[in-house]
Amino acid sequence: MPEPATASEQPQGDVRKALLEVDDVTIRFGGVSALDSVSFDIKEGEILGLIGPNGAGKTTCFNVMTGVYQATSGQIRFDGRPLAKLKRFQITKLGIARTFQNIRLFKSMTALENVLVGADANSKVGLFNALFKTPLHRRTEAESIEEAYRLLDFVGVGGRAGELAANLSYGDQRRLEIARAMATKPKLLCLDEPAAGFNPAEKQRLMELIRKVRDDGYTVLLIEHDMRLVMGVTDRVVVLEFGRKIAEGPPAEIRDNPAVIAAYLGVDEEDAS
Amino acid sequence: MSTTVPASTRSSRRPGRPLQIQLPSFLRSRLSRIVMIVIGVLLAYALPLIRPPFITTPASDFGGVMASAATFALVALGLNIVIGYAGLLDLGYVGFYAVGAYTTGVLTSQHGHWPFLLVLPCAMIVTTVSGLLLGAPAIRVRGDYLAIVTLGFGEIISLVAKNTPWLGGAAGIKNIPPPPSIGPDPIGTDQDGLFQIPHLSWNGLVPSVDNLHKTPFLTFGVLDAVPYYWLILTAILIVLMADMAVNNSRVGRAWEATREDEDAAELMGVPTFRYKLLAFMLGAAIGGLAGSMLAAGQGGFISPDAFPLLLSMLFVAAVIIGGAGNRWGAILGGVLVAYLPERFRPLSDYRLLIFGVSLMVIVTFRPQGLLPPRRTRRALRAQAEVEELEGEAIDA
């Protein structure tokens, strides 16, 4: 687990280290700029929200930060290292993990197996050890399984570890995805609309879970549409519109920011959830 | 669109009924499982000696048929790793088979006289390297193109063997020595070995010991195919154990995750390309193992004609019909493909036609094969449960 960040340190004079730096990133698809000179940092130990109206470029930004897309210009740096030339699985090994907007679990594997795949990312054993069932292999498997159960309990799916991922309820599937991402032992956990389709009670549970995750030492990046959730759980918010960053700051500031309000075309916060 | 053979090859509307065998409780304890396994293994070894009435092949040497079936089963096990676990459609598997056979032939007969026990691992290494050389560029390419590239590879190997005098040319390689015998080496008609095991002959359902037909232990001669069968069966058992060990580890999980959703797997830290290549190489190694044993088999002769494209297709048919992704399905498929035409000799001419049609039928009506892999069984069972619930809801 990463070292616990001092969550009590207020982000006033922000001396915390920047874990992920988005540096003047532009992405063009054909003639369209999906992202246009976007720059912001994610500080270690914080929960950062990334919001914006539909089509603002949030998912594109997300994808470029997790290595799914390559930036046309600009750079993404993680822990100081540029991400540009790395393969996707290497980016995961570096410490960035994510969930998906449309849930991409391994449907015909059990919940436990899904999490194990994530845990395997840090496994030091490979074919040779597996083939000969060495003590190292058995120990590593036992440790991975133990860790997987722990994570399943942490997110609240522990009782359904042996079930096929496809059979889990919607809420459990979303939570399972988080557990799987956490199993890769990331420093930065990126959640792509984790509350989509949740009722208010489930959203409340999710907010508590996200806080628990951060308190456990992870840094969290969150894309969300639900304003109440964003305001309630994030430390800072970055707002995108038409591929550009239009605001950045604590939730309270953002809520009152006229540019942000205009971007959402004056839609009430309550109606936005 | 996924570029690999899909994880659940079920028809999207009609689930097949997964085979569910419920064992009676006294058979479920660990000890009884071990005992059953030991009995099963012993039976497998004894099968060509026992010659059970309905299974035995009257028109051809049963021992030879068993050896051939075992070879097919071994090959199918290897190909199952490539197609069933990693989802890579390989239409040129006969190429690895040939590389193994020719390496053995070259080292033991054509250009050297190395001992078989040294040559066998060499053949496997050479074949694995060829798997690496072919796989590294080929796996990057999308699924249907990969199929054609491997097909091309298989043909190239066969054509090169035919046209290269150093490899024996069209005539092939002769006088490949058999594996070493335990006991005196067979000379001419003296193939008695250390001791001899009689066969059983049957009068209806009544067995009696047949002392006229005996199998020497352990002589690899030209007269009796049974010791070769035993050798191949031993290889199958070793490969089975290795398969189980590897598939139940992170390697197997990586393969399954890659087949389910390759992009998501990559983002969860699975180096998908490496594991696909690994599967390809493991498959190649097993193909080479089988090929090596073919070369050192009864007759001691291989030729380019023994490795046609057709054989690759039969291998693929064996895996698909048996159940891609299920090691027992692979064995079943291999055995069926090799055994049925011999058992039902009149059908033998129609063998390829039947397999062609079976392939179409299976893929249309039961794409998961005869013995579907566990993930498909689970998925089908889950889907059946859901549909049952929905049915109840509609009726209610």
Add this chain to the structure above:
Amino acid sequence: MDFGFLFSHFAELTITGLALGAIYALVALGYTMVYGVLQLINFAHSEVFMYGTFATAWVAVWVHGTTSVSQGLGSTLGLLALCLIVAMATSAAVALLVERLAYRPLIRRGSPKLVILISSIGASFALSEIMGLRDKFAGWFGVENKLSDYVAQARNVYSSPVTVDPHKVFEFAGYGVTDVDLLVIGAALGMMFALDLFVRRTRLGRGIRSVAQDPEAAALMGVNSTRVIRTTFLIGGLMAGAAATLYMLRIGTTRQDAGFLIGVKAFTAAVMGGIGNLRGALIGGLLLGVMENWGSAVFGTQWKDVVTFVLLVLILLVRPTGILGESLGKARA
């Protein structure tokens, strides 16, 4: 390696290569069209071609009996025309059968592409085996003897009794270009030109292009994809049938597995030119025919097929989009 032979017979090798390549190109059209519309490799297309060769030979036997006859092109034209029609019809019928049995049920239920590929492999083998077992099948109905000219010894090479004697028409760089060469190249080019017009000018042709480019949008625009797919297979079959007649004109013999090698070569040609691209199929075919001849001149005829397979593997690995790139959907077919 014998470059001397290549240079001394350059014109001959090239022109006969073009004639050979024209045949490949016609067969390649079938592969490229099906791939363009369905993104599927039609493994059974080789058998579609093979049935056309047998149809051609059987017409010749029916007209001439089995005694060998050698005549000039002029007097054979009538027979050739008949063979062409029958072969095209036969191949088209087989193609439609394949589509109906091996493809449509799976496409309907949304099966993954590789599963459909396996089905087409099964179909390919079933079809070639049916031809190879025709003597047995005839035996079931007791017509084995009556039809013995057509079905006896089914596994052997089957020859057309009519051999066409090529006559030199004009000289080109030391090689006498024959009427047969001209006919083959001309006929192939003519068919392709007609097909090009069809795809570009007719409603059905537009339907094909639109399905190739975007099946969902095409469906939304009211294009009947089942009919488009059927038409694609039909056209591929017609072209293969034509190729089959030209093939029998030049080579004269066939067998139930004759489809395989031609199929692989035609597929290589299709990929080389750019799969899904009709003009690419033409260029790929001609190019492959020429390269094959040059290759066999330099390396010896026994390596001819190796050249093809190596080319195939290299192209798929290095430049799978081919020379002209994939593009059935675009107007510049």
